[in-house]
Amino acid sequence: MPDETSPENPEPGDAAPAGEDQLLAGLLPELPAGDLTELGPGDDAAVVGTPDGRVVVTTDALVAERHFRPRTASPEDVGWRAAAQNLADVAAMGAVPTALVVSLVVPARPPRPWADGWTTSLARGLAAACARLPGAEGCGVVGGDLTGGDQVVVAVTALGDLGGVPPVRRDGARPGDLVALAGTLGRSAAGLAVLERRLQRGAAAWAGGSGGVESAADEGVADLVRAHRRPRPPVAAGPAAAEAGATAMLDVSDGLLRDAGRVGRASVVAVDLSSELLLPHVDAVAPAADLLGLDPWELVLTGGEDHGLLATFPPGAVLPEGFSLVGVVTATTVPGALLDGRPRAGGGGWDHFGA
Amino acid sequence: MPDETSPENPEPGDAAPAGEDQLLAGLLPELPAGDLTELGPGDDAAVVGTPDGRVVVTTDALVAERHFRPRTASPEDVGWRAAAQNLADVAAMGAVPTALVVSLVVPARPPRPWADGWTTSLARGLAAACARLPGAEGCGVVGGDLTGGDQVVVAVTALGDLGGVPPVRRDGARPGDLVALAGTLGRSAAGLAVLERRLQRGAAAWAGGSGGVESAADEGVADLVRAHRRPRPPVAAGPAAAEAGATAMLDVSDGLLRDAGRVGRASVVAVDLSSELLLPHVDAVAPAADLLGLDPWELVLTGGEDHGLLATFPPGAVLPEGFSLVGVVTATTVPGALLDGRPRAGGGGWDHFGA
Known part of the structure; x- marks a missing residue:
């Protein structure tokens, strides 16, 4: 869930990014609700339906200057890619993606040449990947956490539903397949x-x-x-x-x-x-x-x-x-x-x- | 799941931390399996049982020098705290924690005064929180992602099961309660x-x-x-x-x-x-x-x-x-x-x- 750390909260340094409420106000409306979401952002946690009785879960982070360069990728691109790589991991188990949550590290100033408001653009990229990748349309972005830090990190966790089939692992291939x-x-x-x-x-x-x-x-x-x-x-x-x-x-x-x-x-x-x-x-x-x-x-x-x-x-x-x-x-x-x-x-x- | 990015993988910079396989070899044995885990680390995603038919999900990150100082907190402490704050969010919905996944940003050198092997110690802290906090004993650490970066970031996502009760939201208090x-x-x-x-x-x-x-x-x-x-x-x-x-x-x-x-x-x-x-x-x-x-x-x-x-x-x-x-x-x-x-x-x- 969005971290609403108060500025008075006794923590080392500045745990919440500046203007967090404003960032959230821009970002939250961009997030898709998701077909199976019973409770979205705003509480301590979200609630997502798991009709299969099991949930598939995977997490993968993108770090600025490691996985992407702000000079060659827009915030939308990075949001898209962060979503897409996690959606692919869910799909690779044979599951339909149902929900994403996102921990976002937001430096005091946007990395060049990104502009203020890049967090909203990144949210738009997450949403676009869910909307436009066939098979991910029902996936919501149901929660997240914004925190301050030195470099942009986008840590996405994706959930998925197996719809009654066994998970497809890596170890089941047999000669003749x-x-x-x-x-x-x-x-x-x-x-x-x-x-x-x-x-x-x-x-x-x-x-x-x-x-x-x-x-x-x-x-x-x-x-x-x-x-x-x-x-x-x-x-x-x-x-x-x-x-x-x-x-x-x-x-x-x-x-x-x-x-x-x-x-x-x-x-x-x-x-x-x-x-x-x-x-x-x-x-x-x-x-x-x-x-x-x-x-x-x-x-x-x-x-x-x-x-x-x-x-x-x-x-x-x-x-x-x-x-x-x-x-x-x-x-x-x-x-x-x-x-x-x-x-x-x-x-x-x-x-x-x-x- | 552990990111096995190859050194030859054409990406900007060094996406995987040095000696990732070795880090994983030290870290994985520390992680608790979890009572409802059907498939743990090592595949594209993990699979966790959701007997309630819904899953509670929350994410929260700790960033070095923002939420903790390596000078006053050991890696075990940070692992414990990262787990505990997410377990609390799950509990606050009325759910029993079932699984954690962790995205860990690992700088090339340990932050002072932490030593090499701190990722294993941090995993031990995650495990200790699950084992020693009454109510979290059945929670597994079922997957994660290691990546390089400039500063330590521990992004934990926690899942929980409601066991048939409605989620307890923030908005249900009534006069007289x-x-x-x-x-x-x-x-x-x-x-x-x-x-x-x-x-x-x-x-x-x-x-x-x-x-x-x-x-x-x-x-x-x-x-x-x-x-x-x-x-x-x-x-x-x-x-x-x-x-x-x-x-x-x-x-x-x-x-x-x-x-x-x-x-x-x-x-x-x-x-x-x-x-x-x-x-x-x-x-x-x-x-x-x-x-x-x-x-x-x-x-x-x-x-x-x-x-x-x-x-x-x-x-x-x-x-x-x-x-x-x-x-x-x-x-x-x-x-x-x-x-x-x-x-x-x-x-x-x-x-x-x-x-």
């Missing part, structure tokens, strides 16, 4: 590369957010930048995969090979990816890779933060909408990820399989 | 005053935590310091109050008068506190107040962070164990808090009633 992916690969990493290069060239044009940026840039490149700033995890595909009997699933946040390796090790199998089946993903980022002088395979295999969902399904399963086949699960004495049946040599960016 | 309190008043504020004075005198003795401090100090003062470092909210009293039909309740985090005023304004009544009924609380802090040259009434009426529970009950209700009568609810045209039927003049530290 199909390996399938929903969402994109390598696009966020390519977008970040664009931003970092522009920053290196010095970019006054970045001040003030995303407004003038895309219009000045090639449309394809602009799409990649957008993919980095506002990742679009296929939230609805998570519960659909659970319904379809997915045996294992995770959110691809650290790169396909690395995350496939996690499923492999947790399940004690090899997740064998097929370069032929990944070709459409490579083709999709090839023009951008060319432009940037990057290897499209590297982007697809190791680029993180598109927050797609990697899942395994029993042999013969009909893949749910949004998923495409990318490989097969095989028995192995060295659990991890393979590409075309072999450990991929070299190429940084992934956890060497079996290590 | 009894006003009752569980827990202590003014002790945390007095303990903080002790610490701040010692700091002002320069206190090399504080390095390394609480070990040598209490032994060197008067036992009563040591108790107050402990009350500040490790507040003991009466967690079990929350669900007991809900069972007993409490009409309103909140966690007293910002001082009795201020928080009573919140109940009054939310419920559109006057929460009329009785100085006679508060006398035992005043007597309890009087020796410490004398020693510190503080006004014991000021401590009791405005001192925050003991995290007691202030509740209202229907006339004639039998107060549940742990609660004692401190006033009565009256009708008013100026909602807020009263002391002996009148607004309390002067005395900073509370929100002037009716404002």
